[in-house]
Amino acid sequence: MEFILQDTDIFDEIIDDKFRRIVSKNIDNFIKNKVYVFVVSFHMNLLGDVRFKSFDVINNKINKRLNNSTTNQVLRHQLERMKHVLAENNIDIYFSTIQGDSLEKENMIKIELYEDTTTPSGAVRRKKEKQIKVTYVMPNLPYIKNYVIDFRAERISKKFYDFMEVIKDKRIMSEILQIEHTEDDNKLLVAFADQYGVLWFSTKEIEKELSEQIKERTLAAMVSVNRKL
Structure with a gap:
């Protein structure tokens, strides 16, 4: 109402x-x-x-x-x-x-x-x-909304690049995110945010669940890329 x-x-x-x-x-x-x-x-x-x-x-x-x-x-x-x-x-x-x-x-x-x-x-x-x-x-609600958006973007971006430091291969990262192979960081970041954006405010339980999901996808992606090579 x-x-x-x-x-x-x-x-x-x-x-x-x-x-x-x-x-x-x-x-x-x-x-x-x-x-x-x-x-x-x-x-x-x-x-x-x-x-x-x-x-x-x-x-x-x-x-x-x-x-x-x-x-x-x-x-x-x-x-x-x-x-x-x-x-x-x-x-x-x-x-x-x-x-x-x-x-x-x-x-x-x-x-x-x-x-x-x-x-x-x-x-x-x-x-x-x-x-x-x-x-x-x-x-000031608009200020708070903008702050949250900026904070969310910063957190997601940091998690993405931390992850890329470990993976290092954009072909594998594309496989993990289940998108067409791309070398474009922005496209990878957008796909990562869409699928794992919840990480910016997640509880420990949710973060653990998503981390396990990422690990499973990573292993599957590495196998898939190696087969293609």
């Missing part, structure tokens, strides 16, 4: 009341015992707004308003107010984020709620309450 709060920016003092009206109108669309992911987006152009410094937030630990707030404090404060609306309506969320993005205009808030497929549905509430709740504050 996607909702838009019109004529509303991230500094709106009644952002929770506006969200409450939307939830109330759409309450029948929420399925009992389902767990949802909650994403709030605001226009990233507001990141330099001086109102971040003057906006009062409440430190719940000491129940006191804080002056001279930081950007993250304001964003988290507004997100928590909206999460409270969901809690009032018994809508379960364990993952929530607030992010600056390139929206159509500055004076709007985009809200997304969709089923969290990582959390078993129909679970007993007592068990679900033990699950760790995760909240992310991402003031």
Whole structure:
């Protein structure tokens, strides 16, 4: 589900009341015992707004308003107010984020709620309450996306060239990747990224499984190339 709060920016003092009206109108669309992911987006152009410094937030630990707030404090404060609306309506969320993005205009808030497929549905509430709740504050989403893309490319490229240092033969590498023989590093790198790109964020178990797969393919490729020679 996607909702838009019109004529509303991230500094709106009644952002929770506006969200409450939307939830109330759409309450029948929420399925009992389902767990949802909650994403709030605001226009990233507001990141330099001086109102971040003057906006009062409440430190719940000491129940006191804080002056001279930081950007993250304001964003988290507004997100928590909206999460409270969901809690009032018994809508379960364990993952929530607030992010600056390139929206159509500055004076709007985009809200997304969709089923969290990582959390078993129909679970007993007592068990679900033990699950760790995760909240992310991402003031500049496009920057983070670009950083992740660059980081991913760098990791994959390093793994590829580390592997090539061992193989040294592009004919064998082509066989391993199951593509037509090429001496072009870029073509080999693209094929490697397509098949083994998961290595950049893999768990030890996945990396071990892929490593075994690469070893098997390497041995088979070496046999195949030697036969052709």
